[in-house]
Amino acid sequence: AFRGVVPDGDYIDRLMTLYDVRLKAGDKPAAALKETLSVVLASPMFLYLAEPSADEKRRPLTDAELATRLSYFLWSAPPDATLRDLAASGELKKPEVLAAQTERLLDDPRSSGFLEAFVHQWLGLDRIDFFEVNRALYPRFDSGTKVAAKGEIYETFAYLLRHNASLRDLLKSDYVVINRVLAHYYGISGVKGDGYEKVSLPKDSPRGGLLGMAGILFMGGNGERTSPVERGAWVLRKLLHDPPPPAPANVPAITRLSGQVLTTRERLLAHQEEPQCASCHRKIDPIGFGLENFDAAGQWRTEDSYTAIDANGKPDPKSMKTWTIDPSAAFHKGPAFNDYFALRDIIASGADDFARSFSEALVEFALGRPLGFRDEPLVTDMIGQAGKKDLAIHEFIHGLVSSEEFRTK
Structure with a gap:
């Protein structure tokens, strides 16, 4: 249950005490054992993948630890018999064996x-x-x-x-x-x-x-309307490796616009006139404008409309406004684009930035911790290795698994 970590004697004694208490309370042996095992299955050592170490300095993983880390990374499950046997024989640490097992796990x-x-x-x-x-x-x-x-x-x-x-x-x-x-x-x-x-x-x-x-x-919306801000921020974070800073607190509403029926672009451009909003929205909004041909449900469109809500909470048909979507914009201090297709081409041309975002996420997932400054060389090496094979997915994973960061703790 604890994946090879032997519990101390005191823990076993407490389990046996619980078992005896349940028997004395009238439980049958099977019921007493079930109660005792439920404590084991509720233990953090069962619920979490722990890697306890008395050493303050980093050290290489043992073969068994390496098998466990690899298996939980690529299968989210314990090592199978093949991995356990290779770990027991000391073969798993060999680079060619580790690479072959990584490929086997990916193909499974x-x-x-x-x-x-x-x-x-x-x-x-x-x-x-x-x-x-x-x-x-x-x-x-x-x-x-x-x-x-x-x-x-x-x-x-x-x-x-x-x-x-x-x-x-x-x-x-x-x-x-x-x-x-x-x-x-x-x-x-x-x-x-x-x-x-x-x-x-x-x-x-x-x-x-x-x-x-x-x-x-x-x-990138709320189920009713699109949000160019949500979409633009997501693209910056996930695709362009250029996350915007958090929004400032207590941003006041633009009261001069109340009662006006504006296009989505008009509403957002008004935010750029506010000093506390401008620095972020100039980066975020243009990307969102380029995605406006997709509605809130991801369907292609060429027009959008908006209807104000009256005092009774009902749509006011007299205030309805329809407009032709203009997806043209320009990256802040960057290239301009006329439509969604041109925007997509610009983003696709920045594959190295996307590869960095992907690599950093992969490192965090595999090691179970936030990315640190010391991980930057690893990320660069992963991108370099994958770049030699046109950013093939497996190469990122092989670059990570073969690294010192993955094989030590």
Whole structure:
């Protein structure tokens, strides 16, 4: 239960005392044992992957510890017999053996344990479940579509992992990995099954890559309206490795705009006139403007509209305003773009920044701690190794597993 860590005698004595107490209380042996084992299963040593060490200085992992760290990293599960045998024989530490075992674990279906947990943490997918879409506004985005849209994110990464494809495909690609439900939602024909499959896209499709996924786009809103700020900040954090600072506290409302029906762009540009807002919004908003052709449910559109709410909390039809979406903008102190496709091309050209963001997230996930200053050389080495093979996904993982940081504690 404690993964090879032998508990001290005092702990065993307390368990035996509990067992005896339950017997004296009238429990049958099986019931007393069940109560005792429940204490073991509630112990932090069972619930958490502990790596206790009496040494103050870093030291190499033992073979058994290395097998455990590798297995929990790539399977989220204990080592199997093959890993345990290699650890017992002292072979696992050999670079060629460790590399072969890393590849074996990645090719095993149990790598889904790594895939799901890592992608969720890296891309911040918990926001998908924070709110529901307004079905009156977006009737096609039902619960089945939401599940399918979330699944597309995981299944696309799974495809990259299975085929050791390039990380670049998450920025821009000529294919999607979708099922029948999402194909219907995207207007793509020829997909009939409930399982996810790779489907080629026409050249003019806005899909392909994270920016064209309904699940990602859905997170950049509130279920009713899009939020260029949420979308722009997410792109800066996850794709461009340039996270904006936290919003300042107690930002006052722009009262001069009250009662006015403005376009999304007009409302956000007004924020840039406020000194405490301008520095961040000048970086964030242009990216969000470039994604405005996608509505709050991730569907392509060319127009948007807004209706004010009256004193009774009902839409006021007299105040409705409709406008043609203008996705053109310019990065703060950077290139301009005319539409979403040009924005996507600019982001895709910064694959090295994306690789750094990905590598840092991978290090944090594998080592179970925040990234530190001392990890920067490791991240640089991982990017360099993967860069020699067009940013192939497996190369990032091999670079991490073979590193001193992964093999010591």
